[in-house]
Amino acid sequence: MRVARADQSQSSSAVQLLSSTMEIKFDEIPELTLQKTMAKFDEMILDMVRQQTGFALERIGEEIPDSQSVDAKGKTLDAELMLQVLETLQMEFHSDGQPHQLHVFGGLFTAERQKAIDEQFQNDPDLQIRLDEVIAKKREEWRAREACRKLVG
């Protein structure tokens, strides 16, 4: 697969074979039930999903430029780090000005930490103001980018 991006950068990737195995031993057969068999299937499916996820993240990691990366440096996720992430990322907006939903993934973004961050923003007006300012700035950047979509000359 080859991708030619708007900034003229290109990348190519080949197809990679992922595989997983499921084993049923002869000794297990006398005691095997539907539930136990399904558990084995689930295990195999989970293994495939893990491999696919790892593969996809590895590819994404390879392709993301430094300008769009933030190093958490071992810290846990908090409002400050979240603001840093939002400052760094290129954000997209819908035509009504609402930001596209941010999809997060990985050990840093536990449900517990995300809830804690929401509370931090709600309870600290200064943090909320800074968040609004970041979003407003990103919206302006997006508007400027959209205004540049022109066929000229």
Place this chain on the structure above:
Amino acid sequence: MLERLVENWLDSASERSYQRCFCQMLTGQGFHIVHSTEHTPLEFGKDVIAVSPDGKLVGYQLKGHPDGTLKPRDFDSIRGQLEQLATLAVAIAGFEGRVPEECYLVTNGDIDEAVYHQIQLLNASLVQRGHPPGKIRTITRGQLLDWAQSLGLSLWPSEMQDFGNLVKLLNCSGDEMFPVQIFDPLLRNTLNFEGELKSAELSRRVTSAGVMTAVALHSFSRQRNHVAEITAWTMFATYSIAACEKNGIDYSKHCSEAVLSARDSIYDLLGLLCEEASERRVMFEGDPYSEFAFYRPRLLLISALMAVYWIWSQGSTWTRPHHKALVEKLIPQALPPRWLWGEGAIPSFLTYIWFRKMVAPSDGNDMIVAKVLAALLRNKLGDDGEPLASPYYDAEEVAQHQYRELLGCPDPFEGDSFEGHSYSCESLLMCLVRSDLKMVCQELWPDFTKIGHERVVPDQAWQFGLYRTGDAATNETKMYPPMMRWSELQEICQESMAIDVPAALKADPGLLLLFVNLFPFRATFSAVRFLHREFDEKTAV
């Protein structure tokens, strides 16, 4: 087992369906077909005229006597045609004034002794009029089966899976879409795409594939399913071209006769489709209760096929001149509402537009393209309904997806998504750029740059002619820069080398146009730029 299949086919084939196989068998023996038509008023008893390897002009009169014998009472109606065949000069460019030196009465049945006697008498009367002795000869069921055995069967793949696929095709009811996914491995294996071929072997295998195509189409020919027959013969042509190009063999020397013969068959089938469609007040087919899902896709496809027929005929001559008016009446001046059932409809739409530009040039045609591109971009950006399916899905699969809950069938789109990328927007924009509609393009540009433009580029050009390329192709996604100069875009759109299309297919743009209509996923940006140059610019009236 295969022999029995072929016998069964020959014993129940109509004159019309075995004529195509007969032509392929003649080309396999080194004959050059100069005329093959199905009952035009001007044929004068000559269904097929060919030049033999030693330069003789040979005429054939084909009769269908499936599972029967040609009796004297049948011969009464044939005698006149045979006399015309033997005595009248042909009116074919390059052969004007020549009378066939050999003539054959061909039947897929047997011939009664009494008929042989009458032929002898006819030959004797021809000798008295200065013709050579034994001018009219016969080819019957036994000889046709021998030919099929030596030219076709011996090279058919013998694996059980291939045999199963052939049986599946023969068991089709014949009124469905031609199952290309079943026919594909049969052609691949007969033409030995896995191995390498020398020229003589390739020629033999092409003939063998031609015989197989005729046999595989049996159910569809019986149902007069012209679109299915056109699809299969088009596959035969493009696969033969692919085999030639893959093996680096001179196409004009070793393959072109068979492809031209298939092309003649396709042309005749387009004519038959024209006649059938002209007889219908409403172009419906099958069960009227399911027509709401299929009527519009069918109307678009028939319009496109008729446009191809018109373009082919205008490029040479109309074999049936009265068809010109019929075709022009059949193709509507405006497409019906909601014709855009998926990106698979775009090649048919472009063919329709190119036809309209030739018969009724107007700026309005380009504006229709602009409207379609605008609608497709809105759709792909998620602003206008469910994103349209990629050209890899046909109208039947789109209907299955739309009505899956009602039908209780699996979703053919499962695991696929069509938002944010398109296979055909680049081609549509190219049409507007080449028409110099700068302001229209400027208006569409912001949306155009927001989506990914997909292309599938075969690793080797010969793979373009196949139904699937498998891993032997690269998926390319192109995002255009937000800002671009008009001149840069013009430069991209002007390119029309189509390096990913086989040379022999580029040498026959009409066949390529038909191919992308039947296999819309092959209407790549590269192929459409080439076709646009051929049909939108050069031939515009």
